[in-house]
Amino acid sequence: MGIKEKILQILFPKTCPICGDILEKGREICPECKQRLIYIREPKCKKCGKPFDKREYDSQTREYCGDCTKLHHSYEHGMAVFRYNEEIRESIFRFKYHNQRTYADFYGKEMVKCYGRHIHSLGIEVIIPVPLSKKKRRNRGFNQAELMANICGEQLGIPVDCGKLLRRRDTVPQKELNHTERRKNLKNAFIIEKNDVKYKKILLVDDIYTTGSTIDACAEMLRQDGVEKVYFISLSIGAGI
Numbered sequence: 001m002g003i004k005e006k007i008l009q010i011l012f013p014k015t016c017p018i019c020g021d022i023l024e025k026g027r028e029i030c031p032e033c034k035q036r037l038i039y040i041r042e043p044k045c046k047k048c049g050k051p052f053d054k055r056e057y058d059s060q061t062r063e064y065c066g067d068c069t070k071l072h073h074s075y076e077h078g079m080a081v082f083r084y085n086e087e088i089r090e091s092i093f094r095f096k097y098h099n100q101r102t103y104a105d106f107y108g109k110e111m112v113k114c115y116g117r118h119i120h121s122l123g124i125e126v127i128i129p130v131p132l133s134k135k136k137r138r139n140r141g142f143n144q145a146e147l148m149a150n151i152c153g154e155q156l157g158i159p160v161d162c163g164k165l166l167r168r169r170d171t172v173p174q175k176e177l178n179h180t181e182r183r184k185n186l187k188n189a190f191i192i193e194k195n196d197v198k199y200k201k202i203l204l205v206d207d208i209y210t211t212g213s214t215i216d217a218c219a220e221m222l223r224q225d226g227v228e229k230v231y232f233i234s235l236s237i238g239a240g241i
């Protein structure tokens with residue numbers, strides 16, 4: 001540990017992303033809290049990565065969740081680390097709104113542990129975090145997706161580009177809207193800022209995947225810019241219906 005890290009550790013000791021307690025040196029989470037997190041495993045949707053209820057899967061061997069059967073997505077496929085449960089919900093809340101930016105270390109590293117090999121096998125050239133609007137980023141001081149993307153990029157040796165895709169304006173909070181309204185709300189919310197660098201395969205990073213409308217809106221813009229394949233990784237995801 002360098003002198004700067006040591007001072008930071010004393011001034012801002014690393015806390016557990018789940019219970020918020022100060023952690024023992026070298027830890028990223030308490031062992032008990034880790035057990036309260038549910039890792040996404042098979043069986044899951046081949047498109048969005050939402051896990052299926054095991055019993056239901058046994059009875060009808062499905063490939064896609066209800067959403068992905070009905071809807072066309074603009075991305076190739078997605079991966080998620082944790083089930084969206086109470087623990088993750090509260091953790092993300094503190095991460096975003098209580099300036100707990102060190103949580104990104106644990107979360108970014110878990111993304112790499114779970115999907116690093118798969119990401120490499122896809123031939124991803126660049127990682128792009130789902131952007132916040134300038135105003136929101138300024139008020140919050142950081143973009144949580146960007147912090148996780150930076151950890152992933154560092155660990156995987158893949159560049160992170162935070163200047164390619166921008167969010168134009170603040171949209172109405174998505175949770176207040178139904179599916180059609182969500183899509184409409186997000187239409188044209190994202191813009192391609194830089195045209196000089198062209199990518200073929202991109203990985204988007206976000207904290208929560210629900211209906212996929214945000215990822216789709218980003219993927220649509222990127223594809224208009226010539227990107228051939230867009231994948232995503234999300235810290236958390238709900239169950240597939």
Ligand SMILES: [Zn+2]
Pocket residue numbers: 016017018019020021029030033
């Ligand atoms: Zn804990």
Ligand SMILES: [Zn+2]
Pocket residue numbers: 045046047048049050064065066067068069240
């Ligand atoms: Zn799905």
